[in-house]
Amino acid sequence: MQGLVPAATDGNMATEFHNLQELRHSASLANKVFIQRDYSEGTTCRFQTKFPSELESRIERTLFEDTVKTLNNYYAEAEKIGGQSYLEGCLACATAYLIFLCMETRYEKVLKKIAKYIQEQNEKIYAPRGLLITDPIERGMRVIEISIYEDRGSSGSSSGSSSVSGSTAR
């Protein structure tokens, strides 16, 4: 499974991006896992950190939990109500909300950071394991979609059997 996509050399973003594209075209989509929202603290955006069983054979639990926890922290930072958000809100109200036409809100800035983080995680950790995380914003912030790919090439039989065993273990 490690040989699915050649490990990218450090700092070579073009190669890493190319590897992700290759992953999409060369591997076949086996399954998708959806990490649902965690509403235990209200309507703020949090995702469950429960490790799905389908990923047991693909990735280490700690790596996965780290990713979800970091994402949760990013969203908490975006939705934090504090001094800066009050200032932004009052300024917006005072300018009859016209300021939103020229200024980017803090939430949007954090979303950009999240997109960059997910891209980086995909390249460094998930793509080498045949997985791909979809940014939750593309799914309406409902789920984190993790696509599980099978290698269509040489290690087809081994990864095929592992995905079968993973799914029957459900």
Add this chain to the structure above:
Amino acid sequence: MKNCEYQQIDPRALSVLPSSAQNHTEKKAQRPRRKWEVFPGKNRFFCDGRIILARQNGVLPLTLSLIIVTCGLFFAFDCPFLVKHLTVFIPVIGGVLFVFVVLSLLRTSFTDPGILPRATPDEAADVEKQIDTSGSSTYRPPPRTKEILINQQVVKLKYCFTCKTFRPPRTSHCSLCDNCVERFDHHCPWVGNCVGKRNYRFFYSFIISLSFLTSFIFGCVITHITLRTQAGKTIVQAIQESPARYPFLELVVCFFSIWSILGLSGFHTYLVASNLTTNEDIKGSWSSKRGAEDSGNPYTYNSIITNCCATLCGPMPPSLIDRRGFLPHDEAIPAVSASEIELPPFTAKNDAHMCTPSTKDVLERMVHSLDSQGLCSPGTPKTTPLNGEVSSAAALSRDASSSAGCSQQLDHQAVAAHCPLFSRSSKRDSLHSINPAFRLAAPSPSLSRTTLIQGDAPDTGFIPLP
């Protein structure tokens, strides 16, 4: 393995796509389409997706014209008199208020209120699977609600049949707009849009500033008439005097709107201070009169100031529906050869490895997709041998997904003219297939559903509950 066959088709199909697209559609395939053009809700879009409105914009033109006409009369007839007799700040204040009111109104009407995009087919299938596996084995329809704990309080999440997802807390489905809206307050006909998470602060500032504006105009008109009467005439004479006739009209408008607007402002101030929505207040979701000990509002911060600040000055969440994004290449091309190739690798394997209820699902869909196969997708490669349950399930799911994809595209394009009956029946079919209540209730679903669909009977039982 049959999977390898699908992958082998992929690159060739992708290279074949441009020519087949040109064969099957005229110009739409060349122009990249934006997501708002295929948006499933009942909304209207302007300025290439920048502006969103509900389909029935209610009385928004009336609201706008009332405000503009009343203010116009005020500036034309009252201001000259009052500037002469009182102060020049009167039209200034009036002008500022007027601009604020109109901007807030337009912002409320044209902003996405917090629409939740509908679930992708994969997500819907995943949710279905979870409902099935967690349901009991006894013969009763599985619950379409999920209970969760929010701040140590039990809250029920309902399943939305239209959007095919469990609604987040405080989200409600608006039947007028046919969308799930986050933190749904109400659908305001005056504003012509739903009021939800993203535009509640605009709505609130609109009604507050409108209260100030109507009170201000009312006060100015009263002052105007009073000043005229003080100049020696009676009230009747003052009103009959030519420029002062119009203020009477303003007086009437303002008098009636003040009561309603001030009342509404007061009500919404109460809602903001207790972090409630109109929807929750009307339904009495968190009312302590219900008898339960701890049924307080789990979302409140227990402080009026924090509640106000959180609701009105909180961070502005982004729009989730991405109106101006471009559709991915495979979705933009109508279903004929593209989506049926793109969708099946996932659905095939998913169904092949899934447990029995969804295989039954696939078999149900088989009946309809085989009927419709000839109608809608002439380019379907039927090379997969139909031997063995797994391969047949996979092939059938491919057909089913092609039919689902076909109907999805057909709904939104002129190609719908080609097979309207098919698109209707397969849409109903997709509603059926994801309704476990129906599936468990019918022992022989394939037969009953076949007769139902082919007989084109009205599906009163499957109207999605909002």
